[in-house]
Amino acid sequence: MHKLINGIKRTIDAQIQQIPQPVFGIVTDYDPSRHMIRAMVMPSNVQTGWLAVGTAMVGPEWGLVAPPAAGQQVVLTPTDGAGDNYVVSAMCYSTQNTPPQPGGNQVVPGEIAIVSKTGTFLHLRTNGDLLVSTTGNLTATVAGNTAITTTGNTAISTTGTTNVTSTGNLTVDSSGNIVVSATGTTTISGSSINLDSTTVIGGNGTSQQLATRNFVYNIFANHTHPGVQTGGGSTGIPTQQPDATSTTSNFQAS
Numbered sequence: 256m257h258k259l260i261n262g263i264k265r266t267i268d269a270q271i272q273q274i275p276q277p278v279f280g281i282v283t284d285y286d287p288s289r290h291m292i293r294a295m296v297m298p299s300n301v302q303t304g305w306l307a308v309g310t311a312m313v314g315p316e317w318g319l320v321a322p323p324a325a326g327q328q329v330v331l332t333p334t335d336g337a338g339d340n341y342v343v344s345a346m347c348y349s350t351q352n353t354p355p356q357p358g359g360n361q362v363v364p365g366e367i368a369i370v371s372k373t374g375t376f377l378h379l380r381t382n383g384d385l386l387v388s389t390t391g392n393l394t395a396t397v398a399g400n401t402a403i404t405t406t407g408n409t410a411i412s413t414t415g416t417t418n419v420t421s422t423g424n425l426t427v428d429s430s431g432n433i434v435v436s437a438t439g440t441t442t443i444s445g446s447s448i449n450l451d452s453t454t455v456i457g458g459n460g461t462s463q464q465l466a467t468r469n470f471v472y473n474i475f476a477n478h479t480h481p482g483v484q485t486g487g488g489s490t491g492i493p494t495q496q497p498d499a500t501s502t503t504s505n506f507q508a509s
């Protein structure tokens with residue numbers, strides 16, 4: 256009886272041994288047009304043909320694409336009974352290919368990180384932060400509208416030149432103060448410039464008012480003096496003095 260049972264066991268074991276099992280492979284080539292690789296099967300060092308690389312999401316001209324590199328370790332799962340055709344079912348970090356630490360931070364459970372070979376990364380952290388860092392340019396092209404809303408502070412800092420360009424209107428609206436300062440020249444140009452304020456503050460920090468065009472013209476063309484004297488004497492100041500209608504806080508260049 257035991258002989259019979261042992262014989263059955265040996266037969267079953269032999270059959271199980273015939274079933275191809277997943278193996279590790281080392282990537283040797285990648286074809287970007289087909290998202291396929293060739294690999295060296297470990298430990299037999301047998302070169303495979305071109306193998307499909309499984310990924311998390313695939314669609315026509317869309318999906319998640321993260322090609323494995325030559326030298327990278329992958330898991331090859333047999334796709335037929337003969338065991339000579341595989342699909343790349345997983346990629347594994349190893350002592351040669353250790354996990355990245357974007358920005359010097361380990362990626363811990365609960366986090367998601369995408370890191371390129373150059374070090375550009377996207378890191379969703381457990382503290383709620385989203386870290387985006389590029390080693391090259393950052394380009395965002397938006398066919399629709401862009402809206403950025405924050406309840407905290409916003410800081411944009413660059414050591415280069417900053418340009419804000421619009422073919423439409425550009426509005427800067429603040430319920431607080433607006434400060435524009437430059438260590439160089441500040442230039443404001445436009446087909447017309449309107450200053451609309453109840454108070455214009457001069458360079459000495461005191462309130463100033465702007466003379467109207469008519470008042471300035473009248474001073475030059477029509478003013479008269481009291482106390483006119485001959486020779487080198489001095490006259491009094493012009494008879495026409497600015498009144499409430501001579502100055503304005505609304506200034507329009509012309």
Ligand SMILES: [Fe+2]
Nearest residue numbers: 478479480493
């Ligand atoms: Fe005069």
